[in-house]
Amino acid sequence: MADKENRRKCFKCSSSPVEDGVKLFRFPNPGTRNLFRCESWARYVFPDRNCTIEVQKKLYSEHRMLCQRHFKDEDFADGDKKCLLRTAIPCDKLKKTSKCKNYQKKSPTFAILLQGQIKNSKCHLRGRRWSKEEIITALRIFKRSPTCYRLLRRLFTLPSPSTLKNILNKQFAISEVYETIVPFSVRLNEPMFKTLRKFVNTQKHCGNEYILMFDEMSMKKKNINYECKCLAEGLQDHSTQGRSGLIASYALVFMIGGIRKKVKQLIAHYFSSGFATADRLAVLIKEVLHQFYKAGVNIAVTVCYMDGVNGRALSILGASTEHPYITMENRKIVVMLTHHIYSNALETCF
Structure with missing residues (x-):
């Protein structure tokens, strides 16, 4: 038996x-x-x-x-697989994949970081080389938190912050070597408006409403000369309104934020040796709004700090106490002049 x-x-x-x-x-x-x-x-x-x-x-x-x-x-009724349940039905078991195949299930960003670790872990500091995708991934982490990026550099092999800053400063070489990085020159950011135009076409009308925020902030005086383009950066530059030889100490920044969506993006900046005049500020606001309407973006509100220059510039555009709005291309834009307490929260956006 x-x-x-x-x-x-x-x-x-x-x-x-x-x-x-x-x-x-x-x-x-x-x-x-x-x-x-x-x-x-x-x-x-x-x-x-x-x-x-x-x-x-x-x-x-x-x-x-x-x-x-x-x-x-x-x-099975027990862990030893000796007793089968009455409801058990046979089926084809899937074979377990190996550890190497499991890495294919990871995200592309993890694969890029892992590739950089394998390639540069045994190289000297000055002998490490980084691909375009690895640099872009490192820039994304560095933008989130520079302090966290320094901690990660102690644990993993990543490009140094000075390497990332040098790449961002090479605005003229970025468009040729790193096509996916957008150069931020002193004017309206044209590549950003092209992206906004494509983004707006995919949105509903109710979601295409944004706030235009602008403010001036102080910065360190510094002059940078680009010999390859015969251009000096760090001077007063108002784009189409002309440049001057005065060293810039203030930056006029324009940014948009979504009303119904969590969207926030820098779209233009200008350099000034002092505070911009009301007439010049009014002209720059017109240029920015014209580009937004050309791209199909609906600006419903403008927000700025309630000081003399901003108030006079908006008054030139037609805003008043009785009519707190300006009209551009047959569209009304509500004006919100914030006080000093709210302006501190506004400055954190820039």
Whole structure:
């Protein structure tokens, strides 16, 4: 009897308890309460045949068996896989992928970082080379938090902050070498407006409403000469309104924010040696609004700090106490002049 039990094999894969160390389970006896289960067992063995009651009874009478490899872990009543539940149905198990194949399921950003680690981990500091994708990924992390980026550099191999800053400063080489990085020159950012035009076409009309924010901030005086382009940066520059030889100490920044969406983006900046005059500021506001309407962006509100220059500039554009709005290209834009307390929160956006 023992020899007969040892000679039994799995009817599906021919595995035996002696050679493969598996546990065998007999086909269930067809009855009125387990018709679906018996038919599922028979269809698993004969997927191309008509599994009638006679076929099921024959499998049971001939003591046909299936091994534990054809059942899931939750089909067993115990952890040793010696007792099968009455509701167990055999199925094809998926083979586990190797660790190397599991890395393919990771995000592309993780793959880029891992590739940089393998390539530059054993290189000297001055001998490390970075691809365009690796630099862009590092810039994304550095933009989120420079302090966190310095901590990550202690744990992983990443480009130094000075390398990232040098790449951002090379505005003229960026467009040729790193095409995906947008150069921010002193004027309206034309690549950003092209992106906004594509983005607006995918949005509904109710979601295409934005706030225009502008403010002036002080900065360190610094003059940078680009010999390749015969251009000096750090001087007063108002784009179409002309440049001067005075060293800039203030930056006039324009930014938009979504009303119904969490969108915030810098779109233009200008350099001034002092505070911009009301007439010059009014002209620059007109230029910015004209480009927005040309791109299809609807500016509903303007927000700025309530000081003399901003107030006079908006008055030149037609805003008053009785009519707190300006009209541009037959569109009304509400004017909001904030006090000093709210301006501190506004400055955190820039």
